[in-house]
Amino acid sequence: xxxxxxxxxxxxxxxxxxxxxxxxxxxxxxxxxxxxxxxxxxxxxxxxxxxxxxxxxxxxxxxxxxxxxxxxxxxxxxxxxxxxxxxxxxxxxxxxxxxxxxxxxxxxxxxxxxxxxxxxxxxxxxxxxxxxxxxxxxxxxxxxxxxxxxxxxxxxxxxxxxxxxxxxxxxxxxxxxxxxxxxxxxxxxxxxxxxxxxxxxxxxxxxxxxxxxxxxxxxxxxxxxxxxxxxxxxxxxxxxxxxxxxxxxxxxxxxxxxxxxxxxxxxxxxxxxxxxxxxxxxxxxxxxxxxxxxxxxxxxxxxxxxxxxxxxxxxxxxxxxxxxxxxxxxxxxxxxxxxxxxxxxxxxxxxxxxxxxx
Amino acid sequence: xxxxxxxxxxxxxxxxxxxxxxxxxxxxxxxxxxxxxxxxxxxxxxxxxxxxxxxxxxxxxxxxxxxxxxxxxxxxxxxxxxxxxxxxxxxxxxxxxxxxxxxxxxxxxxxxxxxxxxxxxxxxxxxxxxxxxxxxxxxxxxxxxxxxxxxxxxxxxxxxxxxxxxxxxxxxxxxxxxxxxxxxxxxxxxxxxxxxxxxxxxxxxxxxxxxxxxxxxxxxxxxxxxxxxxxxxxxxxxxxxxxxxxxxxxxxxxxxxxxxxxxxxxxxxxxxxxxxxxxxxxxxxxxxxxxxxxxxxxxxxxxxxxxxxxxxxxxxxxxxxxxxxxxxxxxxxxxxxxxxxxxxxxxxxxxxxxxxxx
Numbered sequence: 001x002x003x004x005x006x007x008x009x010x011x012x013x014x015x016x017x018x019x020x021x022x023x024x025x026x027x028x029x030x031x032x033x034x035x036x037x038x039x040x041x042x043x044x045x046x047x048x049x050x051x052x053x054x055x056x057x058x059x060x061x062x063x064x065x066x067x068x069x070x071x072x073x074x075x076x077x078x079x080x081x082x083x084x085x086x087x088x089x090x091x092x093x094x095x096x097x098x099x100x101x102x103x104x105x106x107x108x109x110x111x112x113x114x115x116x117x118x119x120x121x122x123x124x125x126x127x128x129x130x131x132x133x134x135x136x137x138x139x140x141x142x143x144x145x146x147x148x149x150x151x152x153x154x155x156x157x158x159x160x161x162x163x164x165x166x167x168x169x170x171x172x173x174x175x176x177x178x179x180x181x182x183x184x185x186x187x188x189x190x191x192x193x194x195x196x197x198x199x200x201x202x203x204x205x206x207x208x209x210x211x212x213x214x215x216x217x218x219x220x221x222x223x224x225x226x227x228x229x230x231x232x233x234x235x236x237x238x239x240x241x242x243x244x245x246x247x248x249x250x251x252x253x254x255x256x257x258x259x260x261x262x263x264x265x266x267x268x269x270x271x272x273x274x275x276x277x278x279x280x281x282x283x284x285x286x287x288x289x290x291x292x293x294x295x296x297x298x299x300x301x302x303x304x305x306x307x308x309x310x311x312x313x314x315x316x317x318x319x320x321x322x323x324x325x326x327x328x329x330x331x332x333x334x335x336x337x338x339x340x341x342x343x344x345x346x347x348x349x350x351x352x353x354x355x356x357x358x
Numbered sequence: 359x360x361x362x363x364x365x366x367x368x369x370x371x372x373x374x375x376x377x378x379x380x381x382x383x384x385x386x387x388x389x390x391x392x393x394x395x396x397x398x399x400x401x402x403x404x405x406x407x408x409x410x411x412x413x414x415x416x417x418x419x420x421x422x423x424x425x426x427x428x429x430x431x432x433x434x435x436x437x438x439x440x441x442x443x444x445x446x447x448x449x450x451x452x453x454x455x456x457x458x459x460x461x462x463x464x465x466x467x468x469x470x471x472x473x474x475x476x477x478x479x480x481x482x483x484x485x486x487x488x489x490x491x492x493x494x495x496x497x498x499x500x501x502x503x504x505x506x507x508x509x510x511x512x513x514x515x516x517x518x519x520x521x522x523x524x525x526x527x528x529x530x531x532x533x534x535x536x537x538x539x540x541x542x543x544x545x546x547x548x549x550x551x552x553x554x555x556x557x558x559x560x561x562x563x564x565x566x567x568x569x570x571x572x573x574x575x576x577x578x579x580x581x582x583x584x585x586x587x588x589x590x591x592x593x594x595x596x597x598x599x600x601x602x603x604x605x606x607x608x609x610x611x612x613x614x615x616x617x618x619x620x621x622x623x624x625x626x627x628x629x630x631x632x633x634x635x636x637x638x639x640x641x642x643x644x645x646x647x648x649x650x651x652x653x654x655x656x657x658x659x660x661x662x663x664x665x666x667x668x669x670x671x672x673x674x675x676x677x678x679x680x681x682x683x684x685x686x687x688x689x690x691x692x693x694x695x696x697x698x699x700x701x702x703x704x705x706x707x708x709x710x711x712x713x714x715x716x
Contacts, residue, residue, distance in 0.1 A: 277638065278637065278640055298646075
């Protein structure tokens with residue numbers, strides 16, 4: 001079968017030939033439909049993550065997959081079911097985090113991530129996966145199911161943020177998403193379906209005309225240009241935010257976000273910046289956290305529960321939004337286009353086989 | 359009656375004469391037994407808070423009170439009940455935070471704090487308080503009931519911290535309290551009664567022999583000297599902490615604490631530093647928050663629910679601990695001693711009248 005991989009020592013994905021995987025006991029063989037591309041894939045390609053499985057010279061890319069069960073292999077799955085795989089796998093046997101269904105809470109060294117670190121990804125015509133890492137989704141999501149994984153990341157982060165506010169009465173009305181990439185826009189769409197949020201804002205640094213600004217405004221949200229309004233000036237220009245979602249990985253955002261929060265608000269952090277020393281008013285940060293009961297939660301990865309709620313969230317997202325968000329789906333023969341970057345590209349995927357309703 | 363107040367323009371508490379307050383409808387008249395002194399009182403004396411009630415030239419001090427109902431004034435309270443008053447009061451009529459019993463979540467401008475900002479405190483022979491701001495405690499706590507307010511501050515902070523970890527399986531075993539003042543030691547004693555925490559640490563910067571180090575070690579906890587082990591080096595020297603409680607107000611602690619946390623851990627911030635710019639590795643802070651699902655919660659004040667749990671917590675604290683913690687209780691005639699500071703002084707109170715069992 002064909003797979004898209006990056007070989008050690010190179011920074012270019014290529015199509016390689018590999019044998020179709022043989023599912024082990026408790027595993028299902030899945031025929032891949034589509035696999036999404038995101039910023040993490042570009043980081044993997046550029047060598048920013050952990051690399052190939054032990055003893056191998058290449059890493060198959062891809063962690064945002066949707067597929068169709070080809071061979072249930074004696075499990076409770078049925079041929080033809082549409083499934084999305086979770087990303088983390090235990091490195092050696094299992095461990096407590098996987099056993100209790102919370103691989104997203106495992107610390108470094110206690111997980112591999114398929115397509116990212118230590119285990120091959122899903123950008124291949126077929127993949128095998130244990131049943132407890134596969135989530136059934138409705139056939140109506142066969143074409144957009146590669147969005148379930150990125151949405152699940154937001155489900156987890158929002159769950160953590162809401163939990164942090166669960167010991168008192170918290171009725172958030174305003175939310176600010178930092179970042180107008182695909183994850184930012186998916187988060188905005190998710191918050192838009194949440195009846196709590198009456199006023200949504202999305203921050204970027206782009207000039208009009210721009211397709212992401214169009215989406216933000218079609219959704220009824222407000223575009224905040226960070227070049228005109230830095231995050232910590234958002235309350236002066238707009239309002240204090242009950243919830244701030246950081247999806248850019250810009251290392252100054254956590255500090256600025258605390259200033260952007262309304263009293264009793266919460267910041268969720270998702271981006272992963274690298275080391276960067278700079279000056280902050282740590283006293284003001286500390287005081288603001290305390291005197292206004294503010295909270296900050298970091299969030300990485302997601303588990304089966306978040307994939308399940310992501311699929312439900314995806315059902316509610318309007319068709320126009322998904323149409324405008326997914327700017328390109330490419331076959332294996334032109335897979336390079338899925339890795340292009342540019343201001344008119346929002347979300348892309350590689351198609352490995354077409355879904356045909358049965 | 360006698361009261362201990364600070365006059366505007368001065369930085370010295372003094373005994374003044376005031377009329378005994380007349381309880382309004384829904385208010386109870388309380389005869390004050392004891393009122394504790396803490397760092398906030400010293401800040402108030404030195405002008406670091408909001409000052410006297412509107413139109414008045416002095417502020418009666420004290421926010422950690424215990425008293426005995428002198429005149430129930432037609433309410434459901436009974437004469438002779440032992441009560442502790444909460445601290446916040448609505449500035450004009452009421453507002454949504456007070457109406458739902460969460461004055462601790464009110465933003466600035468929507469509360470006064472008795473003895474701190476905008477309303478007289480409890481350092482007087484009598485005070486009046488609305489019934490919904492009075493918490494009954496057992497007669498056995500008549501002498502140490504002034505500790506209920508500071509413990510309630512920790513109850514609130516721990517509640518927020520635990521809530522932030524409630525969306526996944528979190529079994530904390532290790533905790534580090536930053537600060538060996540009275541609040542730090544009360545927190546340590548509270549965590550010691552919580553069966554979850556198997557290993558407790560308390561950070562200070564004092565040489566032995568020292569009465570607070572004695573208490574820490576009698577409790578079976580480990581004293582961490584911050585001059586030898588800065589907070590961010592705690593995992594190397596000891597272990598990563600599931601919970602860090604910041605009670606010093608040192609502005610660098612939030613950043614160092616994130617490094618001190620074990621994966622999935624949480625920092626609670628309580629101190630209130632002033633503005634201070636310094637360099638931090640914001641990228642590392644951000645990355646650490648995200649990749650290990652860490653959380654940070656700020657917490658201020660507390661409400662009736664926290665006072666009630668604080669009274670239950672106080673019941674469990676061993677007598678030796680309370681004896682060693684309370685280093686002095688002074689009558690009005692020598693009240694200045696309660697405001698002395700020094701390494702042998704941990705917690706003091708002013709006694710306004712003696713409790714006699716009926």
